[in-house]
Each structure stands twice: as structure tokens, then as C-alpha cells.
Amino acid sequence: MNKQKILITLIAAGLVTLGGYGVQSATAKEKKQAPAAQEAAGQKKAETIDATAKLSDNHPAFEEGTSCNDCHEVKLDAKTTATQAWLYGDYLSWKADEGIMPKDKLWEQVVKVIGDSKAKKTYILATVLNNRPYAITIEYALDPVKKVMYAFSEKGTSKLNQIKANPYVALGWHEEFKNDFTKLLCVSLNGRAELFDGTTREFDEGLSVYPYEYGANMRKIPLDKFKAIMKQAMIMSRITLDEVTVTDTSLKDAGFRTRQRWMRK
Ligand code: HEC
Known part of the structure; x- marks a missing residue:
């Protein structure tokens, strides 16, 4: 095999791996969604959203008492929030992990x-x-x-x-x-x-x-x-x-x- 062929083979293998991963995570997500919630959402996929995401006017309807993370994975950055900084980070006279x-x-x-x-x-x-x-x-x-x-x-x-x-x-x-x-x-x-x-x-x-x-x-x-x-x-x-x-x-x-x-x- 020449160098070019090896490269193409590697890329193809990478694509197969990525494709496989995509399928796997989608199934995992479907399992996580409550059946009723899925139905309410008309089978469309609820993507990962930021904690600050807002509902748009054409968002699928859902029942009262249902929360965003019943359907969406909500991204929370727990490392850099104010509380984490106050507790463990660089804050006032304290270096990270001091005090x-x-x-x-x-x-x-x-x-x-x-x-x-x-x-x-x-x-x-x-x-x-x-x-x-x-x-x-x-x-x-x-x-x-x-x-x-x-x-x-x-x-x-x-x-x-x-x-x-x-x-x-x-x-x-x-x-x-x-x-x-x-x-x-x-x-x-x-x-x-x-x-x-x-x-x-x-x-x-x-x-x-x-x-x-x-x-x-x-x-x-x-x-x-x-x-x-x-x-x-x-x-x-x-x-x-x-x-x-x-x-x-x-x-x-x-x-x-x-x-x-x-x-x-
Ligand atoms: C019952 C399940 C369900 C719940 C609960 C839900 N969503 Fe969604 N959401 C969906 C689905 C399904 C889509 C994809 C809709 C589409 O592609 O038409 C979506 C799409 C979105 C989008 C993309 C754009 C849009 O508005 O259509 C945002 C942003 C969003 N949701 C935010 C939220 C937030 C914020 C909450 C909580 C207040 C929430 N969702 C609650 C199922 C849900």
C-alpha cells in the first residue's frame, strides 16, 4: 500500500467509527425520552440545549409540569459558575484551591x-x-x-x-x-x-x-x-x-x- 492509500483507508475507518457512534448516541437518547414526551414532540429530535435556551413560538407543545430536561439534554457548565469560583477557584485573595x-x-x-x-x-x-x-x-x-x-x-x-x-x-x-x-x-x-x-x-x-x-x-x-x-x-x-x-x-x-x-x- 502506498502512503495515499493508507491515508484514505484511515479516513474511511474513522468515518465508519463516527457513524457508528452517532447511531449509538441517538438510540441512547431515544431510550432516555419518556414515551409520552416523544409523542407530544411528534417524534422530532430534541437536541442538546444551553441552560439559557428560550422556547420559540413554534416549539412543539408539551404538558404543564414537564421540564426542559425531560426531553433535552441541558448543558450546564458547573465548573465556571460563580458558586464554583467562590468555593474553589481564583477568587479575591485566594488562588484556586486555597482557603x-x-x-x-x-x-x-x-x-x-x-x-x-x-x-x-x-x-x-x-x-x-x-x-x-x-x-x-x-x-x-x-x-x-x-x-x-x-x-x-x-x-x-x-x-x-x-x-x-x-x-x-x-x-x-x-x-x-x-x-x-x-x-x-x-x-x-x-x-x-x-x-x-x-x-x-x-x-x-x-x-x-x-x-x-x-x-x-x-x-x-x-x-x-x-x-x-x-x-x-x-x-x-x-x-x-x-x-x-x-x-x-x-x-x-x-x-x-x-x-x-x-x-x-
Ligand atoms: C416534550 C419534549 C420537550 C420538552 C419538554 C421541551 N422540548 Fe424543546 N424541543 C423538543 C423537540 C422535539 C424539539 C425539536 C422540534 C423541531 O425540530 O421541530 C425541540 C426544540 C427546541 C429548541 C430548538 C428550536 C425551537 O424552539 O423549535 C429549543 C431552543 C428548545 N427546544 C428549548 C426548550 C426549552 C427551553 C424547554 C423547556 C422550557 C424545552 N425545549 C422543552 C422537545 C421538547
Whole structure:
């Protein structure tokens, strides 16, 4: 074979490989699309879109509650977003990967901010059901050792139904922002919620962490009686924390970035 022939053979082989790849990824995509969504889209292909893509007037119709990524692959550039830069990139006086708190020390900081055992805080809890978000205020108490949070809610409340259907939750807690960017304190948390009733061991574990005593004192009911009422009337939610992001401008004085992220894994 002369040089030219070899080159042509190589190019042809390359084309075959590329062609094969194209067919493969199209099939993978078709599998990913829900059958109903495909039908709604009239069998035309939904290409990869940018996160900022807008719907045009002649976009195929789709059902309410369906989101773009049910049909499209949405390109997200998670490396260069502002949050990533604040956490790990070149930011203010920090070079990339400098100023990041060691994991254990960061956890201590989380406990300092949102409170130790027998201390609760008022959070906004977000749940998602059928692609719709739902946000509610709720008191949670942190177990600093297991890194889980406990709350007690009346049976039959909406948030419990939401959690039952989809355990993935997010929470936020913040100090009121007083128009001064040098004084910020807020925490956002992600985790998985589970529900337990009063007959379970987990419910008792929750009571040992959650400062339920305030409820008994308020109602002037003996502790034991109050505990029995809680076991009867309430459902406990336990959130296993997976990710906690702290914004705390006071960390700067210790030489750390003001935004830090703890991850369980
Ligand atoms: C039910 C599936 C489905 C959903 C949901 C959907 N798309 Fe599409 N989209 C399609 C299909 C199929 C095409 C190709 C249509 C064509 O070629 O005529 C398309 C085309 C597009 C295009 C190319 C040009 C155009 O508008 O026709 C853009 C941009 C786009 N979609 C953005 C979005 C965004 C943004 C959302 C969410 C708000 C979204 N799509 C939700 C199926 C979907």
C-alpha cells in the first residue's frame, strides 16, 4: 500500500467509527425520552440545549409540569459558575484551591452556625412533587454526630406527603441580610428525608436530639405525657445531610474562604 492509500483507508475507518457512534448516541437518547414526551414532540429530535435556551413560538407543545430536561439534554457548565469560583477557584485573595477548610473543621463550623444537639433552628424546607417545588417553614434540630436532622410534624400535613413521594429535599437558613455584604451568614443544605412514626426506635432517637421540652413547658404538660401525645399525633422526619454550603463572612478573619461546602461523600 502506498502512503495515499493508507491515508484514505484511515479516513474511511474513522468515518465508519463516527457513524457508528452517532447511531449509538441517538438510540441512547431515544431510550432516555419518556414515551409520552416523544409523542407530544411528534417524534422530532430534541437536541442538546444551553441552560439559557428560550422556547420559540413554534416549539412543539408539551404538558404543564414537564421540564426542559425531560426531553433535552441541558448543558450546564458547573465548573465556571460563580458558586464554583467562590468555593474553589481564583477568587479575591485566594488562588484556586486555597482557603478551603479541612472537612472536620468545616463540620465544626456548621454545628456552630446551625446549632448543636437540643438546639433547633427555623428553616425553609423545599420539596418537589411532580416537578413542582413546595417551600415551608419548619423547625429542625441537628444531630452533630450522625449528621442528620430531626423535625416533628402533625400527621397528614402536606410536606409529609411530598417527602413520601420524593425524599430529596433542600433547606435554607439565614440571618437577615442588613445591606452589608461584609456581614453574611447563611446555610443551604441538601439531603434525603425519611419518615418515622411514634412506634419506632428512630422516633426516640429524634426526641433525644430535638428540644421537644419547650412544647411541654409552653402547654404546661408533664414531659412524659407530652412525649406520649407526640408519639400518637406526630410523624418524625429525619434528613440525612449530603451537602451543606455555608456562607460566613467571619471565616475571612481566620484566612478561609467565606463560602465553604461540606459533602458527606
Ligand atoms: C416534550 C419534549 C420537550 C420538552 C419538554 C421541551 N422540548 Fe424543546 N424541543 C423538543 C423537540 C422535539 C424539539 C425539536 C422540534 C423541531 O425540530 O421541530 C425541540 C426544540 C427546541 C429548541 C430548538 C428550536 C425551537 O424552539 O423549535 C429549543 C431552543 C428548545 N427546544 C428549548 C426548550 C426549552 C427551553 C424547554 C423547556 C422550557 C424545552 N425545549 C422543552 C422537545 C421538547
